[in-house]
Amino acid sequence: MKTTRKDFIKSAAVLGIGSLSMSLQAKSGFISAAPEGIKPVNGKYSLPALGYAYNALEPFIDARTMEIHHTKHHQAYINKLNEAMEKEPSLKNMELEEILMNIQAQPESVRSVLRNHGGGHWNHSYFWTLLKTNTQMGPKFTKLVNNSFGSTEAFKKEFEKQAMRVFGSGWAWVLDQNGKLIIITTPNQDNPMMEMGVSPDQKGKPLLGIDIWEHAYYLKYQNKRADYVNAFWSVLNWDQVEQNINK
Numbered sequence: 001m002k003t004t005r006k007d008f009i010k011s012a013a014v015l016g017i018g019s020l021s022m023s024l025q026a027k028s029g030f031i032s033a034a035p036e037g038i039k040p041v042n043g044k045y046s047l048p049a050l051g052y053a054y055n056a057l058e059p060f061i062d063a064r065t066m067e068i069h070h071t072k073h074h075q076a077y078i079n080k081l082n083e084a085m086e087k088e089p090s091l092k093n094m095e096l097e098e099i100l101m102n103i104q105a106q107p108e109s110v111r112s113v114l115r116n117h118g119g120g121h122w123n124h125s126y127f128w129t130l131l132k133t134n135t136q137m138g139p140k141f142t143k144l145v146n147n148s149f150g151s152t153e154a155f156k157k158e159f160e161k162q163a164m165r166v167f168g169s170g171w172a173w174v175l176d177q178n179g180k181l182i183i184i185t186t187p188n189q190d191n192p193m194m195e196m197g198v199s200p201d202q203k204g205k206p207l208l209g210i211d212i213w214e215h216a217y218y219l220k221y222q223n224k225r226a227d228y229v230n231a232f233w234s235v236l237n238w239d240q241v242e243q244n245i246n247k
């Protein structure tokens with residue numbers, strides 16, 4: 001069954017997930033921090049600007065990794081997504097979130113491309129907004145963390161554990177379930193808005209996520225994923241996380 005925005009908002013309202021304004025980002029009931037540009041312009045998606053320099057996250061994430069990650073990996077997801085749009089012109093009238101929330105309803109010929117590359121475009125657009133050095137965990141997130149995990153230390157430990165558990169490539173996410181935080185992981189470029197792979201009790205509003213693909217860290221950290229995950233705390237944009245709570 002096709003999930004419409006209205007259905008999603010309705011179910012989100014039943015779950016009590018936030019107050020949903022009708023802004024572009026909130027219309028899906030899911031989007032918390034995706035920047036503008038997540039819908040096609042003239043039928044094509046394009047690479048969003050980072051809003052900061054490639055070396056802005058040094059020494060925790062190196063400039064070369066950021067540049068390749070942005071201009072090669074992210075661009076490649078967009079290119080494949082645009083190829084699918086060419087094959088199925090009806091998709092050009094849909095926003096990406098709408099496509100991803102209804103993956104199973106998309107034409108079979110492009111479904112896996114939409115899942116992997118549409119997911120890749122959304123996830124990376126979201127991820128870039130979450131990176132900034134020298135920010136501090138805000139009061140709202142601190143309160144959620146204390147209510148859900150008891151302490152910041154316990155939360156970080158659990159997040160790192162989940163991130164380390166991802167087999168192969170994927171993502172780890174922190175979701176807000178009406179004031180309770182949960183941590184989930186998704187394989188490949190799946191994300192919490194997709195109907196498959198995420199069980200109903202794992203639904204919620206994403207406050208933050210981390211890219212666990214080796215391309216996100218291999219140049220600097222090689223096989224030492226734990227060091228990358230640990231460094232993530234130094235580049236996590238807590239101001240954005242705090243904003244995401246209100247979206």
Ligand code: MN3
Nearest residue numbers: 073211213216
């Ligand atoms: Mn990536």
